[in-house]
Amino acid sequence: ISTTSPAGSSATRRPSTLPPCFLAVAPSAVVTVGACTHPPSTVSVLYWGEQRSKEREGKMPRMIEIILNDRLGHKVRLKCNEDDTIGDVKKLCAAQIGTRWEKLRIQKSYQVFKDHITLEDYEIRDGMGLELYYN
Numbered sequence: 710i711s712t713t714s715p716a717g718s719s720a721t722r723r724p725s726t727l728p729p730c731f732l733a734v735a736p737s738a739v740v741t742v743g744a745c746t747h748p749p750s751t752v753s754v755l756y757w758g759e760q761r762s763k764e765r766e767g768k769m770p771r772m773i774e775i776i777l778n779d780r781l782g783h784k785v786r787l788k789c790n791e792d793d794t795i796g797d798v799k800k801l802c803a804a805q806i807g808t809r810w811e812k813l814r815i816q817k818s819y820q821v822f823k824d825h826i827t828l829e830d831y832e833i834r835d836g837m838g839l840e841l842y843y844n
Contacts, residue, residue: 796824
């Protein structure tokens with residue numbers, strides 16, 4: 710592994726307090742691993758003392774199944790991605806039960822979920838059951 714700064718000087722610096730898998734490089738440097746060259750934003754490196762992890766763009770979203778129960782006889786099982794928004798889930802559910810998605814409200818106990826926030830942000834995992842209400 711080597712790094713190259715924009716000025717062209719090659720430097721690899723590893724502080725003694727870090728495990729060997731972390732490098733300290735300037736944010737504008739280019740990291741070379743083997744024959745591949747990566748910008749620092751796609752490699753797990755340490756930017757002058759601040760740990761950065763891989764960007765989410767490179768990670769494939771996981772497919773999960775959630776169960777929506779309206780307690781009136783409909784129990785809907787939906788397959789969706791972790792990065793889908795609650796609004797997307799409402800649209801999938803509305804297509805299955807034949808209701809307009811604007812009339813649906815999804816919640817867990819007393820927490821009403823907002824349409825623009827993702828399932829991952831609400832920490833909704835595979836197999837979770839959510840409550841479905843009609844407005």
